[in-house]
Amino acid sequence: MENAQDRNSPRMPRSVLARTLRRVAIMLVAYLAVSNLVVWSSARDWDRSQAEGHEVWRRENCMACHAVFGLGGHMGADLTNVISRRGGPYVEAVVRNGLNKMPAFDLSSQEMEALIEYLARIDALGEYPLKGVRPPAFGRQKEGGLGQQPSPAASNELDREETN
Amino acid sequence: MSGDPQFEGRVVPTAVRVLAYAAVSAFFLSALMGLTAAIRLGLPADWFVNLPFQRVRPLHTLFAFMGMILGIFALAAGVFRFRDWSLKLQTSLLIGFTALAAILVALGHFSGREYIAWPPYLMPFLMAPLVLLVIELWRVRPQAAERSPEAFWLLFTGVGLLLFGLAETQLYLLPAIGGDPVRDLTVQWHGLDAVFAGINVSLYGAAVFFLEPKAKPLRPLPLFSLAGFSMLFTFGHHHYVSPQPSFLKVLALIASLIAAISFVRHLQIYGKLLARNSEERPAHFFLLRSAEWWTVVAIGSGIVFAIPQLNLYIHGTYLVVMHAMGSMIGINVFIILAGGFAMVGYRENSAANIRLGARLVNYSLAGLWVVLAVPSLYRGFLRLEHDFPVIEEAMRPYLWSFPALGLVLLVGLFLVCFEFLGLCFEESSSAVSPARLQGANLDENVAGEGEKA
Numbered sequence: 001m002e003n004a005q006d007r008n009s010p011r012m013p014r015s016v017l018a019r020t021l022r023r024v025a026i027m028l029v030a031y032l033a034v035s036n037l038v039v040w041s042s043a044r045d046w047d048r049s050q051a052e053g054h055e056v057w058r059r060e061n062c063m064a065c066h067a068v069f070g071l072g073g074h075m076g077a078d079l080t081n082v083i084s085r086r087g088g089p090y091v092e093a094v095v096r097n098g099l100n101k102m103p104a105f106d107l108s109s110q111e112m113e114a115l116i117e118y119l120a121r122i123d124a125l126g127e128y129p130l131k132g133v134r135p136p137a138f139g140r141q142k143e144g145g146l147g148q149q150p151s152p153a154a155s156n157e158l159d160r161e162e163t164n
Numbered sequence: 165m166s167g168d169p170q171f172e173g174r175v176v177p178t179a180v181r182v183l184a185y186a187a188v189s190a191f192f193l194s195a196l197m198g199l200t201a202a203i204r205l206g207l208p209a210d211w212f213v214n215l216p217f218q219r220v221r222p223l224h225t226l227f228a229f230m231g232m233i234l235g236i237f238a239l240a241a242g243v244f245r246f247r248d249w250s251l252k253l254q255t256s257l258l259i260g261f262t263a264l265a266a267i268l269v270a271l272g273h274f275s276g277r278e279y280i281a282w283p284p285y286l287m288p289f290l291m292a293p294l295v296l297l298v299i300e301l302w303r304v305r306p307q308a309a310e311r312s313p314e315a316f317w318l319l320f321t322g323v324g325l326l327l328f329g330l331a332e333t334q335l336y337l338l339p340a341i342g343g344d345p346v347r348d349l350t351v352q353w354h355g356l357d358a359v360f361a362g363i364n365v366s367l368y369g370a371a372v373f374f375l376e377p378k379a380k381p382l383r384p385l386p387l388f389s390l391a392g393f394s395m396l397f398t399f400g401h402h403h404y405v406s407p408q409p410s411f412l413k414v415l416a417l418i419a420s421l422i423a424a425i426s427f428v429r430h431l432q433i434y435g436k437l438l439a440r441n442s443e444e445r446p447a448h449f450f451l452l453r454s455a456e457w458w459t460v461v462a463i464g465s466g467i468v469f470a471i472p473q474l475n476l477y478i479h480g481t482y483l484v485v486m487h488a489m490g491s492m493i494g495i496n497v498f499i500i501l502a503g504g505f506a507m508v509g510y511r512e513n514s515a516a517n518i519r520l521g522a523r524l525v526n527y528s529l530a531g532l533w534v535v536l537a538v539p540s541l542y543r544g545f546l547r548l549e550h551d552f553p554v555i556e557e558a559m560r561p562y563l564w565s566f567p568a569l570g571l572v573l574l575v576g577l578f579l580v581c582f583e584f585l586g587l588c589f590e591e592s593s594s595a596v597s598p599a600r601l602q603g604a605n606l607d608e609n610v611a612g613e614g615e616k617a
Contacts, residue, residue, distance in 0.1 A: 017309040019382060023317045027392055028324045031358060034396045035332055035351075039341070041409045042350035051343050058276025064218040069349065069406040070480030072278060075205055075217055077552035078480065085551065101204070103216070122345055126407045129547040130476065137472030138413050139405035 044125075053118025056111045065102065069128045076102060079119055080128040088116045176507055177248075179255045180241045184504045185588045186259050187234035188581045191497050194227035195574045202566035222269045222281030228492055229279060230262045232363050233290075233326075235500030237297060239370035240319065242507045244308065246300040254293040261289040279356055280333045287334055294327045308373075314380040315372035322366025325395075329358030350408040357399030364491075365395070367499050374503045375452065391426070394419045401470040405479065413472075420470030427463040434460055447515035450522050451502040451580075458494025458529070462487060477544030482536040482566075490529055493573070498522070504584055514583045521583070524576025528569045535565040 057063070065075035072078075082091055092112055098104035107115065127140045201220045237258060241251055265282035273283050301308065301320050308316040332355030336342035341351055372380055382388070400408060400416025434456045440449070465487050469478050478484065510518065539562035546555045 016313055016382075017306055020309040020313045020317045021305065023382065023388060024320045024324065027317075027321045027395070028328065030392060030396055031325060031328055035328070035354060035358075038350055038354045038412070039335070039347070041412070042344075042347040043340075044344055044346040044407070050345075051339060054342060054345075054348075058274070061218040061222065061274040061276045061281075063276060063278060064221040067480060068345075069403050071349070071353070071403055071406075073217075073221060074480065074482065074485070101217070125345060126405065128405050129480070130405060131548055133548070135476060135548070137404065137476055138410065139407065 050118055050121055052111070053114035053116070053121075056107065056115045057118060060105055060107075068122055069126070078128060079122070080126070081123050083116065083120045083123040088120070091116055091119060176242060177251065179248075179251045180238055181508065181588050183234050183238035183241060183255055183258070184500075184508070185585060186255075186262070187231050187238055187500055188504065188584050188588075190227045190231035190234060190262060191500075192577060192581050194224055194231055195570075195577050197224035197227060199567060199570045199574050200224075202570040206563035206566040218274075219270055219272060222274055223266060225279050226262075226265055226269060226281050230258070230265075232367065232492070232496050232500070234258055234262070235496070235503075236323070236326075236363065236366050236370060237293065239367070239374060239500065239503045239507075240297060240301070240323075242503065243370065243373045244300070244304045247303075250296050250300055254296050257289055257293040257296075261286060261293075264289070277333065277336070277352065279359075280330070284334055284337060287330065291327065291330060294323060294330070297323055298327065310379070312373055312376065312380045313382045315369045315376075317382065318369025318372065319366050320369075322362045322364070322369055324362070325358045326362030326366065329355050329360075329362055331355075332358060346407050349403060349406055350412070353402045354399045357402070361395050363496065367496055371452075371499045371503055374506050387425075390422050394422045394426075398423070398466075398470070401475065403479075404472050404475050417470060417472060420467060423463050423467050427460065427467060430456065430460050430463060447510055447518040448502040448505040450519050451498040451505070454522055454526055455495045455498040455502065457526075458490050458498070461533075462491040462495060465490075477541055479544075481540035481543050483540040486529075486533050486536055490533065493525060493577075494529055497577070498525075501580055501584060504588075508584075508587050510583065510587055514587070517579050517583050521576045521579030521581075524572055524579065526576075528573035528576060531569045531572070532565065535562065535569070538562075 062079075063072040065073040067073060067078045068080050070078060070080075094102065095105050095107060095112065095115070130136070130140055197220055201217065201224055204217050204220065237254055240246075241254075246254075265286055268283055268286070269281055274281055275284055298320075301323065305316070305320075308319075333352060335351050335355070336348050341347050383391070397412075397415040397419035400412040401420050404413050404416075434453070437453045437456055440453075465483075469475055469484065469487060505518070539559055543555055543559055546558060
């Protein structure tokens with residue numbers, strides 16, 4: 001093993017090396033094929049104007065504390081449906097002033113608008129956490145769309161929180 | 165000092181020792197950052213209020229990630245004789261990357277992505293040593309495949325997956341992917357799954373080289389096909405509830421359930437390791453047996469969590485955090501440390517500390533599993549009706565266990581790491597008996613041979 005002259009050792013049948021390398025190649029080629037499948041099958045719609053909101057989300061590392069569809073940090077709330085459940089003004093107030101363990105962020109009006117637009121786009125894609133009795137195991141597509149008003153229940157909770 | 169007989173009389177290159185030292189240091193720093201984050205999470209808001217969680221979390225994941233990457237390089241370079249210039253270049257690039265990424269993240273320059281936390285312009289500094297490792301593995305392929313065909317395909321495939329997966333996680337930089345949230349989420353998690361599969365597979369492959377004296381033949385073709393399918397398609401179970409294509413969710417479920425075969429196999433191996441005679445066991449055997457136990461837990465919990473009806477309640481809870489922590493600490497860190505001890509050796513009088521440290525890590529991980537299971541399921545049910553403030557309030561009494569048990573884990577890890585770091589630059593001398601080497605076997609067949617002997 002440690003001697004370069006042993007590289008072509010006659011002890012090992014060439015077929016073992018060939019079979020080993022074939023398995024490596026099969027796995028890596030299969031991986032690339034599945035990657036292509038993932039890239040092309042998951043396309044929904046894309047819009048360059050959303051890039052700015054995504055950029056703000058990434059630059060401030062919101063994901064460290066917040067999640068989307070349950071993926072991300074658990075320190076803060078999952079923000080998948082924050083726009084429909086709480087509304088854009090609520091998001092802006094919390095980001096500007098901070099809340100509990102969340103610090104305040106100094107975003108420009110344009111950045112704030114882009115961030116809210118990005119979250120509204122996420123909101124329109126589906127629901128998380130799923131509400132109700134026995135929700136569908138593979139998720140639920142949202143019937144509503146962008147710019148929904150927060151539900152009365154969410155507004156009541158917001159009022160309670162602000163009072164506290 | 166004791167070590168592994170296969171390294172008897174062999175001088176472990178300084179660069180390999182530096183890599184091992186850096187890997188263990190990275191794990192310790194990661195544990196320190198993890199404890200800091202746990203304190204921030206588990207204690208009231210006015211404690212550590214100035215501690216920016218948005219920097220602590222990426223630092224924690226960065227150090228854990230780099231600990232594993234450095235460990236793969238250390239073990240691979242410990243087994244094979246790489247060219248000196250290449251090994252030194254790999255070492256310099258990896259350590260330079262880790263330091264630079266940590267500084268940038270601490271200064272607030274992030275990628276803003278899960279796990280791959282550093283700015284994207286640093287990626288070439290991480291990819292370059294991986295390319296060098298692929299070249300070096302290609303150079304030694306005849307000897308490597310002769311010594312253990314199964315271990316070599318695992319190691320080589322793992323490094324390849326790691327390289328491809330890292331590239332895939334950067335596809336969000338393309339507007340057509342980063343600008344489409346569904347596509348971004350699906351591609352990102354496919355890439356991350358490949359990265360972590362690559363780490364696990366290459367570490368396991370390297371461990372087989374290190375710790376099994378007999379060549380491990382390639383597994384039968386049907387098992388290889390099932391393992392490959394499982395490795396390629398499990399990624400979809402990370403977000404069943406997202407709008408990713410439905411067929412990917414179904415494939416993920418099938419691939420996850422196939423892991424039951426692996427679960428049964430690892431359970432059998434663990435049973436055989438438990439039956440080993442205590443007199444045959446070197447200190448690093450304890451680490452390996454623990455790694456085997458946490459492999460059983462990780463695969464078992466992964467299968468349970470992948471059942472969609474249960475995933476609804478478990479996804480996004482601390483149980484998933486524990487699944488990841490158990491896998492990374494209990495399996496990967498223990499394998500790297502065991503390989504490190506096998507390579508550089510250890511003093512007979514330090515074996516007790518190694519065992520005590522490993523026990524503390526085991527107990528704290530087990531404790532975290534137990535005390536977080538109930539609140540996690542509670543959280544899963546609560547969120548069907550309530551929003552975050554209500555859930556956060558309900559969870560508060562349970563979260564103290566994070567920093568408390570995290571502290572025990574840190575002490576345990578410190579004990580093992582301290583022993584290792586102290587020995588890293590001492591020369592390994594006397595060897596242990598072959599019987600002791602057999603005690604360290606991971607493979608069921610070889611373990612069986614040992615029992616017969």
